[in-house]
Amino acid sequence: MPGTLVTVEGPNPCNCLPPAWMRGAFEGLPMSSERRRRRVLIVEDEPALRLSYERHFNPRYDLVFASTGAEALAKVEAEPPDVAVLDMRLPDTDGVDLLRRIRIRHPTLPVIITTAYMSIEPQLKVLDLPHSGYILKPFRLDELGARIDAVL
Amino acid sequence: MMATHDKARDLVAPQRLGLDTRVEFRQTAVQALEALPEGTGCLVIDLSNTRQVDSAGLGVLMLIQRRAAERRQAVVLRHPNDEIRFLLAITKLAGLFTIEPVSG
Numbered sequence: 418m419p420g421t422l423v424t425v426e427g428p429n430p431c432n433c434l435p436p437a438w439m440r441g442a443f444e445g446l447p448m449s450s451e452r453r454r455r456r457v458l459i460v461e462d463e464p465a466l467r468l469s470y471e472r473h474f475n476p477r478y479d480l481v482f483a484s485t486g487a488e489a490l491a492k493v494e495a496e497p498p499d500v501a502v503l504d505m506r507l508p509d510t511d512g513v514d515l516l517r518r519i520r521i522r523h524p525t526l527p528v529i530i531t532t533a534y535m536s537i538e539p540q541l542k543v544l545d546l547p548h549s550g551y552i553l554k555p556f557r558l559d560e561l562g563a564r565i566d567a568v569l
Numbered sequence: 570m571m572a573t574h575d576k577a578r579d580l581v582a583p584q585r586l587g588l589d590t591r592v593e594f595r596q597t598a599v600q601a602l603e604a605l606p607e608g609t610g611c612l613v614i615d616l617s618n619t620r621q622v623d624s625a626g627l628g629v630l631m632l633i634q635r636r637a638a639e640r641r642q643a644v645v646l647r648h649p650n651d652e653i654r655f656l657l658a659i660t661k662l663a664g665l666f667t668i669e670p671v672s673g
Contacts, residue, residue, distance in 0.1 A: 466655070466658050554659050555624075556659075558651065
């Protein structure tokens, strides 16, 4: 009956193991999307920071690096990442402009901009760019990891 | 904790370098620099056991580096962890120091 709460007593079906014949039936098949390492594009031109990102995140994510906006756009087109982390200051553009250009063909790709300037917040609001956010420098690598995990 | 060599002083940084530890650490570091002849030697700050450096801790490292530069001495940061190296890089302070990475 609509609107009626029915309580079923018994074992939680989520805790039940599959029958023995089913266990291992999926071995050898491609990894599910949950188990696949998520592809993270990091756009950063500072070598020391790229090294830090690599050392910290490499086992956790499938990292792809770009050091300019043009290189980042090419990599997004070649194989779209699950999330992109853009430095605000790049040699050939800035993070917001790059985000705007990514949005043309990838409207839902999550993007995180790293910046030292609070002034980015009104910029992002005015441009009304969904699926995007920022993290203020200096931040800890674990904070960035938490932000990445939150949007994946 | 401080160890003495001919031209270097080793100073072990606390687990958390920040508001609570900055004054004592800075005093010990400056004493170590001043115990070396001006224009020679270096202070090696061992960060092997340091897990966290906050903004106050970064400020202390800068003050120590400035004092060393005034005396024409160098400051070496030994074995900073990934977070501390990242913090130094992102604040563009890494270039002020010689950094001895963790081997391997």
